[in-house]
Amino acid sequence: MKRTGLLAASLVSGAACAQSGVTLYGVADVGVEYVNHVRSANGSNSVVRMQPGNQSGSRFGIRVVEDLGANWRAIARLENGTNLDTGTLANGTGSTQRLFGRSAYVGIESPYGAVTLGRQDAPIYDFAKTYDLLGVSARYSITSMDPVFAQRIDNSAKYFGQFGGLTVETSYSTGWDAGYGGEVPGAPRAGRQIGGQLGYTSGNSGVAVVYDQTQGSTVASQDWANKNLAVGATTAFGAARFVAGYRWNRSQYGGANGATMLASTQRTDMYWLQGSYNFTSAFSLTGGAFYTNNRDNAQDPWLFIALADYALSKRTDLYLTAAYARNRGGSALAVGSGNTVQPGQNQTGVLLGMRHKF
Template sequence: MKKAFLAMTAIAAACGASGAFAQTASGVTLYGLADIGIEAINHVPGNSTGGNTAVRMNAGNLSGSRWGLRGTEDLGNGLKAIFTLESGFDLDTGMSAQGGRLFGRQAYAGLQGNFGAVTLGRQQTALYDLFGAYDPMGANPRYSLAAVDSAFNGRADNAIKYTGKFGGLTAIGFYSFGRDNNGEVPGAAKVARNYGLGLAYAAGNLSIGTAYDQYQGATVALQDRSAKRAAIGASYAFGDAKVFGGFRWLRDDGTASATATITRTNVYWLGGQYRVMPALLLTGAAYYTDNRNSSADPWMFVLSADYSFSKRTDVYLNIGYAKNKNGSTQGLSGSGSTFVAAGENQTGATIGLRHRF
């Protein structure tokens, strides 16, 4: 009886201690964003050779829809425990995005202090973290730099990441043991390995940044093949206007399959924004892809108007034109034959609503 009483007392004490520790959390924030619109677009792959015109509802146009939890705990002496769980979803269907993952946008925990932050989990790459600031369209899901190269919306599973901010300087470095739910194969450490780094500096009206990203093939047979990217971008603000420009280099040794050949492309972009009034922002951008091993070199042009009803709610109109030649497949929502019929130009327009909470 005495032993039972002592055991119950120990359990009660442990529960009490656990509750006491839980109360030290500094706070958890629920946040999110909902973005949806109607698009009219031509030359979408379908039954006809040159594609079809589609009028459709699209979610995640200016920003990917998401909800998330973000929390911190003050550990003392300037040290904090941090976490983020962020779930992407398609507002038009209610289904999870990022391949059906529950927290496909981000899922990590770590420590933060004067040295910066070290985090572990599924995280954004340095290209994603930095280059939204150097694309006039913010490297958003459609009608933007991310439609030219989806790596600008890149994420890596199983990643350890360092982020440091010191005045105007931001430094990022990450290493993934296996991206896209691949890798971590015993005896084959290269499989799906992904790593990169980035630096950005902002001073006054000028901001400039650079980043490198490399990943290996996702199978044992492809682990010695790599895709390497390097990019540099800049922006400069003056008055109510802001200009942007950048360059991205790519060499892919054939990471997609055993029969894939070496791919080399350069991407160039230029654009600007002008705030007509506090609530109205106009944006224009041009993107050019130079395929080094072919003459299939497409252009993409975008015009956008965004009107804010408040700090949390805005409406927008995006108009885009992709000019393809010699079989290139640059679409307004992405690059590839699933987005536009090969060699066909594409014109599209989207009107939508975005709300933050």
């Protein structure tokens, strides 16, 4: 099933919404997963469980557009994330539970681009929406290798412009995750984020480069940075589409809140290849291979993912996805978000689910 319409809707650009109005929309996505070698108190075991938000995070959103004249518009978006298995809020971090954790921003759109303020997708996330054919999904996708590709940023100002085939995007945050700190008086670098993307598309092909940098979120860690640079290329031939990508990473801090200094700076390189084929308007197959080269040790895992998607209608689809993580040198890569694995053990996951968009 084609995902471009759903993914494009999350970008700040709203050129298709030229008239004033309020749009209510949502996604409901849930499935059942089997995973082996899950880390537990007595070693590792298999588990069967319900998993929410697999191919698309379940959500309810409000999109607002006001026509100001002369092709200028005021825009706003409030988008809630929901765990469909329990009805609880998604997208919380640290002690912060967010009512509108997926998006909460307001801005101005013009022929020169859009400027928005609030909580929104980082440029590296927007990059992944094109250069991960698995849809940057929460379960088995590029985010299994590195969650930075699904990064949202609090307290941010963002510019997004499209000029013919050229895409230009920048972001700056004074505190990239309110759940972990930032915006500390006397510590202007604490929790800071900067990012940008430059892309070009022509016909069925496209290339892009994106940069993302986050600083440690405390006074003590504000000078430590996590830096990512990624490039991607995509092309299509008939019903087939292919993607290739590379990500360079340099990390000085660890822990989700960026408050722990690593014993030494870590360097990793990540590579991925993907392909998809639409057999009919309703049925598609997508596959991908990912590899991480850790420059500091031999922990170099592989991840293989396959996805079959069948559309029951324009708004409802069934999916079956499987992933295999091959760990090497004591690495502990799990197949997807919410999973863990014992160091050095391989892991297999299979997930069957349903998604409805409204």
